[in-house]
Amino acid sequence: MKPLNLFTATILGIVFGAGLALSGMTDPKKVLGFLNILGPWDPTLMVVMASALAVSLPGYQWFLRNKEKPLLESKFFLPGSKSVDNKLLIGAVLFGAGWGLFGVCPGPALVSLIYGQWQVWLFVGAMLFGMWISDLYNTHSAEKTK
Amino acid sequence: MSLFQNLSIHAAIGGLLIGLSALLMMVLLGRITGISGILWQTIHPLVNRLIFNNKTEFDAWRLCFLIGLPIGGALVHWIFQLPTPQFDHTSAFIIILSGLLVGAGTRLGSGCTSGHGICGISRLSVRSLTATGVFMSVAIGIVLLFGAP
Numbered sequence: 001m002k003p004l005n006l007f008t009a010t011i012l013g014i015v016f017g018a019g020l021a022l023s024g025m026t027d028p029k030k031v032l033g034f035l036n037i038l039g040p041w042d043p044t045l046m047v048v049m050a051s052a053l054a055v056s057l058p059g060y061q062w063f064l065r066n067k068e069k070p071l072l073e074s075k076f077f078l079p080g081s082k083s084v085d086n087k088l089l090i091g092a093v094l095f096g097a098g099w100g101l102f103g104v105c106p107g108p109a110l111v112s113l114i115y116g117q118w119q120v121w122l123f124v125g126a127m128l129f130g131m132w133i134s135d136l137y138n139t140h141s142a143e144k145t146k
Numbered sequence: 147m148s149l150f151q152n153l154s155i156h157a158a159i160g161g162l163l164i165g166l167s168a169l170l171m172m173v174l175l176g177r178i179t180g181i182s183g184i185l186w187q188t189i190h191p192l193v194n195r196l197i198f199n200n201k202t203e204f205d206a207w208r209l210c211f212l213i214g215l216p217i218g219g220a221l222v223h224w225i226f227q228l229p230t231p232q233f234d235h236t237s238a239f240i241i242i243l244s245g246l247l248v249g250a251g252t253r254l255g256s257g258c259t260s261g262h263g264i265c266g267i268s269r270l271s272v273r274s275l276t277a278t279g280v281f282m283s284v285a286i287g288i289v290l291l292f293g294a295p
Contacts, residue, residue: 001207006206007210008174009175010211012211016164017214017219018160019166022222024154026231049161051161052165052168056172059169059268060169060268077176088277089255089280092276092280092284096285097288098243098244098251099248099281100287100289101243103235104248106181106248107181107259110185110212110215120233130246130247130251134254138253
């Protein structure tokens with residue numbers, strides 16, 4: 001990939017990471033406070049998602065409907081799957097369960113490494129292991145259907 | 147804390163930055179900002195190459211994005227003197243279980259809060275709307291069942 005594109009990706013990562021930290025999404029207590037709908041409720045996550053979607057949803061819709069390709073690449077790289085299948089549903093259940101136990105998901109976890117607490121490193125390590133196990137399953141089931 | 151105090155300006159601006167990053171990733175590079183996917187597609191080929199000496203395809207843009215994440219977080223944390231979150235609200239066992247489930251679930255379900263929740267919904271993808279509804283509901287259920295700190 002061209003150096004400009006690599007630089008762009010870096011800047012986009014910086015902006016995203018800044019957004020996660022500034023919005024409070026790297027604080028699991030705020031995430032769990034949102035998920036705890038029967039307790040003292042923390043609406044922060046809803047505000048964050050609404051603000052993010054206020055930018056990305058109209059932006060995506062306009063750009064994808066009106067442009068043939070992105071500005072710095074020759075084509076779009078969009079996911080191909082269209083239908084809701086069991087893998088998606090089971091994956092979402094597993095992810096939701098994990099997220100509700102600790103209040104940390106992938107993006108905030110990577111940013112939270114900066115706080116230097118061992119719990120985050122442990123989480124990231126377990127997450128990578130979980131990804132690997134799931135990938136083995138994905139590969140194995142793909143082999144079976146050949 | 148009152149409802150009003152929680153609706154801080156930080157949350158809105160932080161959210162705008164997240165949305166902006168995701169939008170620009172699509173406009174400039176034509177890609178989804180799905181962090182679980184970006185992470186896996188970086189680690190997997192790197193491990194294959196460095197440890198197993200397999201010549202797997204490796205796209206450096208993902209590594210660049212991932213490196214940017216903590217840099218952006220650190221910059222904002224320092225500039226705005228943000229309070230440091232604490233992660234000591236649960237046991238190591240639960241942390242490991244949580245990590246395993248998040249890792250396995252995001253791989254199997256092809257996405258997480260950024261990939262499905264922000265980008266997928268922005269595409270008005272039925273898959274992502276469904277996935278987001280499911281993981282949100284399950285997460286809420288888990289918190290109601292087992293309690294929050």
